Amino acid sequence: MGAMATIADSIIRTLKASGVRRLYGVPGDSLNGLTDALRRDGDLQWAHVRNEEVGAFAAGAEAQLTGELAVCVGSCGPGNVHLINGLYDAGRSHAPVLAIAAQIPREEIGSGYFQETHPTQIFNECSVYAELVSCAEQFPVVFQQALQAAISRRGVAVIVVPGEIFMEEWSAPDVLPVRTRESVVLPPAQDLEAAAEIIGKSKRPAILAGAGCAGAHDELVAFADAIKAPVVHSLRGKEWIEWDNPYDVGLTGLIGYDSGYRAMEHCDVLIMAGTDFPYRPFLPDDVPVIQIDVRGERIGRRVQVSNPLVGTVRDTLPQLQSRIKGEHDSSFADTIVKHHRKRRAKLDELAEPGKPRETPLHPQFVTDVIDKAATDDAVFTCDVGTPTVWAARYVRMNGKRRLLGSFNHGSMANALAQAIGASAAYPQRQVVALAGDGGLAMLLGDLITLRQLNLPVKVMVYNNSALSFVELEMKQAGLINFGTGLDNPDFAAIADAIGIRGFRAERTKDVQDCVQDAFKHDGPALVDLRVARQELSLPPKITLSQVKGFTLYATRTVLSGRGSEIVELARTNLQQL
Numbered sequence: 001m002g003a004m005a006t007i008a009d010s011i012i013r014t015l016k017a018s019g020v021r022r023l024y025g026v027p028g029d030s031l032n033g034l035t036d037a038l039r040r041d042g043d044l045q046w047a048h049v050r051n052e053e054v055g056a057f058a059a060g061a062e063a064q065l066t067g068e069l070a071v072c073v074g075s076c077g078p079g080n081v082h083l084i085n086g087l088y089d090a091g092r093s094h095a096p097v098l099a100i101a102a103q104i105p106r107e108e109i110g111s112g113y114f115q116e117t118h119p120t121q122i123f124n125e126c127s128v129y130a131e132l133v134s135c136a137e138q139f140p141v142v143f144q145q146a147l148q149a150a151i152s153r154r155g156v157a158v159i160v161v162p163g164e165i166f167m168e169e170w171s172a173p174d175v176l177p178v179r180t181r182e183s184v185v186l187p188p189a190q191d192l193e194a195a196a197e198i199i200g201k202s203k204r205p206a207i208l209a210g211a212g213c214a215g216a217h218d219e220l221v222a223f224a225d226a227i228k229a230p231v232v233h234s235l236r237g238k239e240w241i242e243w244d245n246p247y248d249v250g251l252t253g254l255i256g257y258d259s260g261y262r263a264m265e266h267c268d269v270l271i272m273a274g275t276d277f278p279y280r281p282f283l284p285d286d287v288p289v290i291q292i293d294v295r296g297e298r299i300g301r302r303v304q305v306s307n308p309l310v311g312t313v314r315d316t317l318p319q320l321q322s323r324i325k326g327e328h329d330s331s332f333a334d335t336i337v338k339h340h341r342k343r344r345a346k347l348d349e350l351a352e353p354g355k356p357r358e359t360p361l362h363p364q365f366v367t368d369v370i371d372k373a374a375t376d377d378a379v380f381t382c383d384v385g386t387p388t389v390w391a392a393r394y395v396r397m398n399g400k401r402r403l404l405g406s407f408n409h410g411s412m413a414n415a416l417a418q419a420i421g422a423s424a425a426y427p428q429r430q431v432v433a434l435a436g437d438g439g440l441a442m443l444l445g446d447l448i449t450l451r452q453l454n455l456p457v458k459v460m461v462y463n464n465s466a467l468s469f470v471e472l473e474m475k476q477a478g479l480i481n482f483g484t485g486l487d488n489p490d491f492a493a494i495a496d497a498i499g500i501r502g503f504r505a506e507r508t509k510d511v512q513d514c515v516q517d518a519f520k521h522d523g524p525a526l527v528d529l530r531v532a533r534q535e536l537s538l539p540p541k542i543t544l545s546q547v548k549g550f551t552l553y554a555t556r557t558v559l560s561g562r563g564s565e566i567v568e569l570a571r572t573n574l575q576q577l
Contacts, residue, residue, distance in 0.1 A: 004169040004170075004171065005169070005170055005171065006033060006037060006166065006167050006168060006169060006170055007136060007165055007166055007167070007168050007170045008033045008034045008036070008037035008166040008167065009037045009040070009170065010170045010174045010175070011034065011037070011100075011143065011166075012034075012037050012038060012041045012044060013041075013174050014143070014147070014174050014176075014177055015044065015069075015071060015098075016041075016043060016044060017174075017176075017177035018069055018147060018177040018178055018179060019068045019069060019177075019179060020044065020068075020069055020070070020071050020098075021044065021045060021425075022044060022046070022047045022071070022424060023038065023044060023045070023046060023047065023071045023072065023073055023100075024047040024049055024054075024055030024056070024058045024059050024070075024071070024072040024073070024420075024421070025046075025047070025048070025049065025052060025055050025072055025073035025074060025075075026048065026049060026050070026051070026052050026055070026074070026075065026079060026082075027048070027075070028074075028075025028076065028079050028102065029075070029163065030075045030076040030079075030102035030103065030104065030162075030163035031073060031074075031075045031079075031102050031163065031166070032163065032166075032167075033163060033164075033165075033166025033167035034073065034100065034102075034161075034166045045424075047420075047424055047453060048449070048452065048453070049417075049420065049446055049449050050443075050445040050446045050448055050449055051082060051443055051445060051446060052072070052074045052079055052080070052082035052083045052086075053082050053083065053084075053085050053086045053413075053417070053443065054086070054416075054417040054420060054443055054446045054449065055072040055073070055074075055083070055086065056072045056082075056083045056084075056085070056086025056087045056089075056090060056097070056099065057086035057089060057090075057413075057414055057417030057418050057420075057421065058070075058072070058086075058417055058418065058420040058421030058424065059071060059072040059086070059090065059095075059097045059099075059421060060086060060087075060089055060090030060093060060095040060097055060418070060421065061095075061381065061404055061417070061418035061419075061420075061421030061422050061425075062421040062422070062424060062425040063090065063095035063096050063097050064093055064095045064404060065379065065402060065404070065421075065422055065425055065426065066425055067096075068096070069096050069097070069098060069147070069150060069151055069178075070095070070096070070097050070098075070421070070425075071097070071098045071099075071100065072086070072087075072097065072099050072100075073099070073100040074099070074100075074102065075102045076102045076103050076104050076115050076116075076117075076163065077104070077114075077115025077117050078115065079102065080099075080101035080102065080117070080122075080160075081117060081122065083099055083101065083123075084122060084123070084126065085409075085411055086417065087099055087123065087126045087127070087156050087158075088126040088409050088411070089408075089409040089411055090126075090155075090156050091126045091127060091128070091155050092126075092408035092409045093407070093408055093409070094154040094155060095154070095155070095156075096150045096151045096154055096155065097150060097155075097156045097157070098146060098147065098150050098156075098157050098158075098159070099123070099127075099156060099157070099158045099159075100158075100159055100161060101119040101123070101158055101159070101160045101161070102160075102161055102162070102163050102166075103119065103132065103160050103161060103162040103163070104116050104162065104163075105162055105163065105164060106134060106135075106162040106164070106165070109162075119132075119158065119160045120132055120158070120160055123156070123158040126156055127155065127156040127157060127158050128149045128150065128153040128155035128157060129145060129146050129149035129153075129157040129158065130157070130158040130160070131145070131158075131159060131160065132160040132161075133159060133160065133161045133162070133165055134162075135165070136165060136168045136170065139161075139165065139170075140172065140175050142159055143159060143175045144175045144178075145157075146158070146159045147177075147178040148178050151178050151179070151180055152178075152180055182312070183312075184312060184315050185294050185310065185311045185312045185315070185316075186311045186312075186315055186316060186319060187292075187309040187310055187311045187316060187319075191307065191308070191309055192309065192316075192319055192320050192323055193323055194307055195290045195307040195309060195320060196320055196323035196324045196325070198269055198288050198290065198306070198307060199227055199269060199271070199290070199320075199324050200324045200325045200326050202227075202268050202269040202328075203268055203329065203332065204266060204267045204268040204269075204332040205227050205228070205229040205267060205268070205269050205270075205271065205328070205332075206229050206230050206231075206232060206263045206264055206267035206269075206270055206271070206336075207220070207223070207224055207229045207230070207231045207232065207247075207270075207271045207272075207273060208232045208233070208234070208252070208264065208270060208271070208272045208273070208275055208277060208283075209231055209232070209233050209234070209237050209240075209241050209272075209273045209275060210234040210236055210237040210272075210274045210275025210276065210277060211234070211236035211237050211240065211274060211275070212237075212273065212274015212275060212292075212293060212294065212312075212313050213241055213273055213274045213275075213313050213314075214240045214274075215240075215314050216240070216273075216274070216312075216313045216314035216317065217240055217241065217243075217244075217245075217399065219313070219314050219317045219318055220241065220245075220273065220317060221244070221245050221246075221247065222317075222318075222321065223317045223318075223320070223321050224245075224247040224333075225246075225247065226321050226324065226328070227321075227324060227328045228328040228329060228330040228332070228333045229247065229271070229328075229332075229333055230247055230248075230249040230259075230263040230332070230333045230336040230337060230340075231245060231247045231248050231249065232249055232250070232251070232252050232256075232260040232263050232264060233250070233251060233260075234251070234252075234253065234275045234277050235251060235253065235255070235388070235392055235405075235407050236275075236408070237274070237275060238251065238392065238397055238403060239397045239401065239402055239403045240397075242396075242397050243396075243397045243398045243399050244398075244399065246337070247333060247337065248340070249263050249336050249337060249339075249340040250340055250343070250344070251392055251393075252264060252277075252282050253277070253279050253282055254279065255388065255389045255392050255393075256282075256392075257340065257343050257344075257347075258339075259336055259339045259340035260340075261282060262336060262339060263336045264282065264283065264284055265284065266332070267284065267287060267332075268287055268288075269287055269288045269289075269290065270283075270284055270287055270288070270289045270290070271290045271291075271292070272289060272290065272291040272292065272303075272305075273292045273313050273317065274292060274293060274294075274313040275293075276293070276298045276301070276302065277302060278302060280302055280303065283302060283303040284303075285303065285304070288306040288307065289303055289304065289305045289306055289307070290305070290306065290307040290309060291305045291308055291309065292309045292311060292313055292316050292317070292320075293309075293310065293311075294310065294311060294312050294313075295310075296310040347364070347393055347394075348368075350362070350364045350365075351364040351365050351367070351368035351394060352365065353365055353508045358507045358508045358509070359506055359507045359508070359530070360464070360506070360530050360531055360532040360533070361505065361506070361507075361508065361511065361529055361531045361532065362531070362532060362535065363386065363390045363464075363531045363535055364390060364393070364394060365508065365511070366390075366460075366462070366505075366511055366529050366531060367390040367391065367393075367394035367395065367434070368394050369511050369512055369515050370395075370432065370434070370460055371394055371395050371396055373512075373515050373516055373519055374401075374430060374432055374519070375429075375430045376398060376400055376401065377400040377401060377429055377430070378401050378402075378429065378430040378431070378432055379401070379402045379403075379404070379419075379422045379423075379426065379429055379430070379431045379432070380395050380401065380402065380403045380404070380431075380432050380433075380434060381403075381404045381405065381414070381415045381416075381418040381419045381422060381431070381432070381433045381434065382395075382403070382404075382405045382415055382433075382434040383405070383406075383412060383413070383414060383415040383433075383435050383436040383438075383439035383440070383462075384405065384410050384411060384412050384414065384436075384439065384469075385412065385436045385438070385439065385467070385468065385469035385470075386436065386462060386464075386468050386469050386472075386535070387434040387436050387439075387462050388405050388407075389469070390434070390462070391403060391405070391434050395434075402422075404418050404422065405418075412436070412438060412439040412442055413439045413440070413442035413443045414439065415433040415434055415435040415436070415439060415440070415459075416433050416435055416439075416440060416443060416446055416447070416457075416459060417443060417446065418433075419431050419432075419433035419455075419459070420446065420449055420450070420453070420455060420457065422457075423455040423456065423457050424453065424455060427455070427456075430456075430458070430519070431455075431456070431457045431458070432457075432458045432460060433457055433458070433459045433460065434460050434462065435459055435460065435461050435462065436461075436462050436467075436468075437461055437462065437463045437464065437465065437466075437486055437488050437491070438466075438467045438486055440459070440461055440491070441486070441488070444494070447459070447494070447495065447498050447524075447526070448498055450500060450524035451498055451499045451500055451524060454523070454524075455524060456521075456522065456523050456524055456525075458518050458519060458521075458524070458525050458526075458527070459495075459500075459524070459525070459526040459527070460515070460518075460526075460527050460529060461491050461526060461527065461528050461529060462529055462531050463488055463491060463528055463529055463530050463531060464530075464531045464533040464535075465485060465487070465488050465533060466481075466484050466485055466486055466533050467484040467486065468533060468535070470484050471484045471533075472536065490504070490528065491504075491526060491528040492526060492527070492528040495525070495526035495528075500523070500524045500525060500526055501518065501523065501524070501525040501526070502525070502526050502527075502528065503517060503518055503525065503526070503527045504527070504528040504530075505527060505528070505529050505530065506530045511529070514527050514529075515527060
């Protein structure tokens with residue numbers, strides 16, 4: 001007679017039935033019951049990472065890309081504490097992730113036992129559900145609620161399980177799998193009528209669109225065409241909005257375009273579609289604002305909203321459009337679109353090779369080469385900081401490509417970790433990690449994971465020997481750059497030592513071949529790109545305080561005997577200053 005099934009066996013069966021394909025984590029004794037059940041099952045993959053934080057980021061990336069539940073695990077104490085940063089990112093990205101956090105023996109909870117923490121408290125803020133399984137009888141209730149919460153609320157759910165409970169015998173029926181379809185949500189007719197009346201009377205409508213427009217590209221473009229409105233997009237909305245859209249006028253915000261800023265500055269009504277855009281200085285404060293969001297609690301928390309519309313963007317826009325009366329003049333949209341094309345041409349000019357010199361490399365040129373060499377359905381991940389700036393401006397979306405980053409949580413070290421999840425989920429698709437040198441160094445050990453799991457991720461390292469976005473923020477504040485330098489190793493040599501193909505490009509003429517060779521390599525590869533430290537990414541609107549701050553920075557830097565930095569800054573940015 002075979003051994004009796006355990007609670008861990010039941011967990012594995014339910015996860016499989018729910019569409020889960022792997023568990024990301026690091027083993028530990030408090031997880032032994034779960035990992036042994038995985039071994040016995042043989043179907044679910046154990047995606048062994050080197051740091052649980054990477055596992056959480058990877059699970060979040062997989063969930064964002066597939067829309068399905070993804071799972072990460074952590075052993076008791078430090079093991080599940082390592083999950084926290086990646087889970088914050090997953091939660092703020094609205095990714096359906098289940099985290100299984102092992103716990104010390106239940107009879108020792110509260111005694112100050114070895115590795116004791118209180119995970120339900122630790123994970124409470126970053127999750128939509130976090131609960132302790134204190135006994136076998138409680139397991140199905142907690143497990144069911146966690147699955148339902150993660151999927152239906154699009155967030156992180158955490159179950160905390162003392163290690164011995166995984167190994168308890170279980171003969172009751174498994175928890176039923178949870179797989180729900182997205183609901184159609186529409187605002188009341190009277191709310192649609194009121195919003196339509198305002199839009200119908202407007203002369204200069206503008207649209208700010210975000211990630212809530214996923215799956216609503218055609219409806220959004222049709223709506224923009226009907227009311228002749230320029231479409232500004234948030235960073236998370238880029239992959240859903242900018243392609244095949246004659247009304248697109250680019251990003252707004254700190255890393256956006258002045259065309260996007262101008263559209264919102266001069267509009268007489270703003271329609272916010274599926275966005276929780278957080279930067280108030282870029283939002284108008286003296287025009288009617290119509291906000292469409294499926295989650296009503298997000299409406300009005302960034303700007304005063306005159307007309308809240310609680311609904312799914314894809315379904316609400318056609319209903320709103322059908323109620324708008326009259327014809328709209330296109331002159332406002334035409335002016336903004338024309339301005340955007342000029343701005344886009346200027347950005348493309350900055351990406352031309354060898355301008356104004358061969359070395360160090362201009363990151364605009366580097367990113368343009370990567371973009372043009374990548375496949376039509378590539379998945380890009382980008383580290384927080386300047387890699388996100390260059391991805392936002394030079395990685396082109398087409399309806400098939402995907403772009404992930406830590407766009408809400410703003411954590412460094414996300415690009416490599418998210419690329420692991422992307423490649424695990426889609427092994428046949430090209431996955432490109434645009435990694436900062438600071439971000440990569442934080443979780444450098446998980447380069448080994450690429451080799452161990454045989455994930456053909458291409459890591460492009462923007463190596464400028466500095467935390468360059470932090471330096472830019474210091475410049476704007478009038479401060480001398482301090483504490484931001486990075487004494488980096490040869491990342492290509494590290495890759496080779498690990499067993500990953502490494503390349504290094506220092507001059508313009510080397511970039512194309514290095515990138516192409518990395519993409520052609522059948523396996524993981526890394527390209528160490530020596531980019532300019534002093535490259536500026538100018539915001540769409542430069543304020544007086546920023547001008548004063550930059551002037552103060554320059555003066556202080558010269559007086560401190562570091563005037564060569566100002567000379568290098570001018571030489572690097574000659575074309576855009």
